[in-house]
Amino acid sequence: MMYSSRPWVLAAAAMAVLVSGATAAERARADVSCQPGTKTLQYDCAIKLTNARTGAPLTKVDLTVGADMPSMPMAHNVRPVKATPTEEPGTYRATIELEMHGDWALQLNLAGELRDRVIKTMRFEGDRAVQSSPKTPSRHKH
Amino acid sequence: MDDYVIGVLSNIGVISFIALSAYLLLLTGEISFGQQAFFAIGAYAAGIATALWGWPLAAGLAWGAATGAAAAILVGVPTLRLHGLYFAIATLAFAEMVRLLFELFSYQVVVDGEFIGPNGADGFRGIRYIFENDIGPLRFLLVIYGLLAATLAAFMLIERSRLGIIFRMIGEDEVLAETNGIAVARHKVLAAGLAGAVAGIGGGLYAHLTTYVEPRIFDVMLGVHSLAYGLIGGLGTAFGPLLGVLIDIGLLESIRMFAGYRMIIFGGLVALLLIVRPRGLLDEIAVHRIRKAWPRILAAGERQTLHLRRPQ
Numbered sequence: 001m002m003y004s005s006r007p008w009v010l011a012a013a014a015m016a017v018l019v020s021g022a023t024a025a026e027r028a029r030a031d032v033s034c035q036p037g038t039k040t041l042q043y044d045c046a047i048k049l050t051n052a053r054t055g056a057p058l059t060k061v062d063l064t065v066g067a068d069m070p071s072m073p074m075a076h077n078v079r080p081v082k083a084t085p086t087e088e089p090g091t092y093r094a095t096i097e098l099e100m101h102g103d104w105a106l107q108l109n110l111a112g113e114l115r116d117r118v119i120k121t122m123r124f125e126g127d128r129a130v131q132s133s134p135k136t137p138s139r140h141k142h
Numbered sequence: 143m144d145d146y147v148i149g150v151l152s153n154i155g156v157i158s159f160i161a162l163s164a165y166l167l168l169l170t171g172e173i174s175f176g177q178q179a180f181f182a183i184g185a186y187a188a189g190i191a192t193a194l195w196g197w198p199l200a201a202g203l204a205w206g207a208a209t210g211a212a213a214a215i216l217v218g219v220p221t222l223r224l225h226g227l228y229f230a231i232a233t234l235a236f237a238e239m240v241r242l243l244f245e246l247f248s249y250q251v252v253v254d255g256e257f258i259g260p261n262g263a264d265g266f267r268g269i270r271y272i273f274e275n276d277i278g279p280l281r282f283l284l285v286i287y288g289l290l291a292a293t294l295a296a297f298m299l300i301e302r303s304r305l306g307i308i309f310r311m312i313g314e315d316e317v318l319a320e321t322n323g324i325a326v327a328r329h330k331v332l333a334a335g336l337a338g339a340v341a342g343i344g345g346g347l348y349a350h351l352t353t354y355v356e357p358r359i360f361d362v363m364l365g366v367h368s369l370a371y372g373l374i375g376g377l378g379t380a381f382g383p384l385l386g387v388l389i390d391i392g393l394l395e396s397i398r399m400f401a402g403y404r405m406i407i408f409g410g411l412v413a414l415l416l417i418v419r420p421r422g423l424l425d426e427i428a429v430h431r432i433r434k435a436w437p438r439i440l441a442a443g444e445r446q447t448l449h450l451r452r453p454q
Binding site: 027052053064066068070071072073074076079080103105107109115116117119121132 | 145146149153157254255256264265267270273276352353354356358359361363364391405
């Protein structure tokens with residue numbers, strides 16, 4: 001009788017994930033600016049990626065851009081879209097279509113040259129999109 | 143498997159923990175609008191443990207579960223005398239208090255030349271354990287579902303044990319349970335602690351999955367959803383809340399063409415379902431019928447197999 005060892009391999013892989021210690025890895029840094037697109041709730045985003053340690057532009061990464069509304073996690077989100085590299089080294093473009101205006105956490109997923117995830121919180125308000133500045137209270141204070 | 147599918151499956155797995163957490167309290171007859179607080183505490187605790195203190199993921203998740211359980215017991219003791227609406231309001235108030243505390247909580251250390259850690263309303267970025275250890279999305283999905291299977295197995299064991307019967311008995315009639323010699327207070331605190339631990343594990347996994355948390359994520363919306371999963375899926379078995387999550391996230395993903403309106407559609411469907419089946423799809427009667435029919439289905443399957451194997 002043949003027994004498959006696959007479940008044990010998967011279980012061993014899961015255990016290895018749980019018990020391994022942290023190791024240093026290269027990080028990415030991203031600067032994002034978004035402009036309203038041709039359609040309502042559509043935004044064209046320019047993303048500049050650099051290596052956080054060296055400052056060198058990341059030219060050989062596969063970048064996908066998704067978005068999630070922090071106030072409604074997993075309920076309102078944008079299906080990730082693939083970003084395309086531009087002529088400027090380390091700069092990519094992606095067009096996202098939101099479900100509504102408001103605060104969104106852009107999820108930049110990098111694969112290839114460097115594997116990382118960078119989160120950028122931005123406020124999309126009709127004709128503009130601004131990056132949420134640190135220490136900005138999320139609620140109105142009275 | 144496509145990264146998008148893995149992402150959706152990961153979300154379903156992670157959110158199942160908070161659904162199971164709310165379900166455990168529903169078994170004891172309590173409606174909690176505050177399970178998102180323990181999910182948040184677990185997320186921050188586990189994130190701090192791995193990103194700031196350099197702990198392995200297992201230790202981080204265990205720490206998240208422990209802090210979630212401790213906080214739940216801390217809330218469970220003073221709210222023991224509260225029932226129904228009063229308990230619901232107390233748990234909601236606690237959850238909002240926790241969320242506001244995280245808006246003020248700042249604890250950052252320099253890791254690899256960068257400030258990492260919770261930074262009030264700006265959130266907690268850089269929970270990069272899966273990237274630092276080169277753990278792919280599929281491997282992390284395996285971790286999520288491995289832990290979910292273990293949690294579900296523990297729930298099944300509890301439900302078949304005396305403890306599970308006591309929980310349901312308290313949920314049916316607390317006074318009757320007390321007159322039958324059940325230590326109601328002790329069991330309610332135990333249920334709250336276990337529910338807090340389950341939510342804490344879910345929070346820890348969520349923080350590592352998204353690499354980022356902020357107080358707004360743990361809004362009342364998450365609490366309402368966690369409660370709705372059990373009520374939609376059914377209170378007859380621990381598979382009920384999982385079915386609720388599957389319907390919620392699966393349905394939301396399948397009606398993407400309705401964009402921002404899909405939550406309204408989903409809300410309407412939930413209301414309709416609760417009118418038709420007040421204790422959810424897999425309620426006690428449905429579970430009883432499935433259990434009764436199961437041996438017959440298995441026997442029919444065996445007969446079919448034997449018939450197919452028999453030489454013609």
